[in-house]
Amino acid sequence: MTPRDLIVDVLLGLGVGAEIVCCLGVLAMRNAYDRLHYAAAGTTLGPLLIGAAVLVRESVSSAGIETIVAVAFLFLLGPVLTHATARAAVLLDRGTLAASAAEREAGS
Amino acid sequence: MNVFLIAASALLLALVPCGIVIMRAPAIDGVVALELGGALTTLALLCLAEGYRRGIYFGVALISAALVWVGGLVYVRLLGRGP
Numbered sequence: 001m002t003p004r005d006l007i008v009d010v011l012l013g014l015g016v017g018a019e020i021v022c023c024l025g026v027l028a029m030r031n032a033y034d035r036l037h038y039a040a041a042g043t044t045l046g047p048l049l050i051g052a053a054v055l056v057r058e059s060v061s062s063a064g065i066e067t068i069v070a071v072a073f074l075f076l077l078g079p080v081l082t083h084a085t086a087r088a089a090v091l092l093d094r095g096t097l098a099a100s101a102a103e104r105e106a107g108s
Numbered sequence: 109m110n111v112f113l114i115a116a117s118a119l120l121l122a123l124v125p126c127g128i129v130i131m132r133a134p135a136i137d138g139v140v141a142l143e144l145g146g147a148l149t150t151l152a153l154l155c156l157a158e159g160y161r162r163g164i165y166f167g168v169a170l171i172s173a174a175l176v177w178v179g180g181l182v183y184v185r186l187l188g189r190g191p
Contacts, residue, residue, distance in 0.1 A: 008111065009111055012111055012112065012115045012155075013115075014179075015115075015117045015151075016118045016119060016122075016191060019119060019122055019147075019148060019151065020118065020122050022144060023125040023126055023144065023148070024125060026125060026126060026129055026140065026141050026144055026180055027125035027126075027128060027129055031137070032134070032136045032137045032140055035129070035137055035140045035141070036140055037143070039140045039141070039143050039144040039147075042144045042148070043143070043144070043147045044137060044186070046147070046151060047147065047150075047151060050115070050151050050154060050155065051154070054112075054154060054155075054158050058158070061163070062163055062166075063158070063163045063166045064155070065138065066166035066167060066169070066170050067154060067166060067169075069170055069173075070150060070154060070166070070169045070170045070172075070173040071154075071173075071183045072171070073115040073173035073174060074147055074150060077177045078143075080177075081143055081177060081180045081181060082143075083186045084180075084185075084188075085136070085139060085140060085143065085180070085184050086186050087134050087184075087188065088136060088139075088185075088188035089136045091188050092136055092146075092187065092188070095134070
């Protein structure tokens, strides 16, 4: 086993481990807001580590560039989706996005 | 069976908890689990492409990443409108 293989194994193991923790977190949490924390982590940390593992193996080839683009899609656009989901959850809960009087008081 | 194929299998197994949440939790929680499931599927496709050493399969993962995001936004938009 070369050092390069070892690096790939470690990155891949950490990435898959992070994704599994996120899945268990989504399963264990009790409401959409708590679940969103884990889902958001699942689109940032895991993809970076797994993408890095593929890049170490492939270097900058056609496959490597496609990996970079796919991981960038998940990493950069995932938070947009998380924000939109949280917004929809608030709308479903309260019927409005406006802060309540107690929240306004706490914020000022 | 190389390390990337093992990783892909583990990622596909990780879809099971997401499926449980989708089936049993309220709709908005299901959308959250669906978003995570989409990311898992994309990563599993990346690992499968690398595991089988087929460069052309990486395109599938790329398209999956894009469609998962668009699909998530459509579901969120639909749910945000309310009943």
